[in-house]
Amino acid sequence: MAMPTGAITSIRPCWSAWARCCSACRPSGWAHSSIEGKQGDSRMRKHLLAACAAAAATASRAAEAIRDPAAGWDRLWHEVIIDISILGVAFALITAWFVLRYRRRNPNEVGRAEKLTAAAAVGWTVIPMFVFMADDFFLAANGWQLWNAYRQPPAERIEIKLESGMYSWDYTYPNGVKAQNVLKVPAGKPVLLRMTSRDTIHSHFIPDFRVKEDSMPGRVTFMWFYPQKPGEHIVTCAEYCGIMHSYMVGKVVVVPEAEFAAWYAQEEKKLADGGRQTKKAGA
Incomplete structure (x- = not known):
């Protein structure tokens, strides 16, 4: 997963501070320093790296916390347009097929209503209803989720x-x-x-x-x-x-x-x- 820009920005000052601290505290004979000095330097590096990690985590949380609500509404509206376009085209094609399939072929032709079986009647009622309701529930759930997130404004404001x-x-x-x-x-x-x-x-x-x-x-x-x-x-x-x-x-x-x-x-x-x-x- 890519690290947020804010986290990278927070790490750079920590890394620079660690480098300056190490160069300032390193004596001329550092390579031959005592074991205690090496252990102390190791502990210092661990503390600084832990501080950098904490700063990066804080910056990451801050970047994730501030989410532009406008972008969320745009995405939701885009999904609405796609869904209603697909449904509209599908039902337009079905309607066109019915118009062509059951059109009057001569002026004296009289239509007749074919009796549907129970399964066909249920299918023609339930399937379109399920398609519409499933799509409506999906969009409504996304809308409520976005609204609930929007009603929690960022602390830094x-x-x-x-x-x-x-x-x-x-x-x-x-x-x-x-x-x-x-x-x-x-x-x-x-x-x-x-x-x-x-x-x-x-x-x-x-x-x-x-x-x-x-x-x-x-x-x-x-x-x-x-x-x-x-x-x-x-x-x-x-x-x-x-x-x-x-x-x-x-x-x-x-x-x-x-x-x-x-x-x-x-x-x-x-x-x-x-x-x-x-x-x-x-x-």
């Missing part, structure tokens, strides 16, 4: 509050910075939105990330997505909320992590400076 209202999306970052209709997030970091509404039901829909969740008064719901590369993504309301419902749009702006950190610190400083000026004015 940025959490942002969202208050929806006619007709805007109001975001509040952990440091108190607020934004309206434009959500700026770092690439490579899962984003979780804790949502509520100040008036009626809205539905925060980000098509590119395949996520949609209702926000409503008196309740807190959540949704999360995994932006992996810089870009802009449309946000729209998917629940009719009033006469200007179609104008309730926004966007998610994904930027590199360093750029986001600089913007985040700058906005936090502006917020702090504004608070101090308000206090001075009040005094």
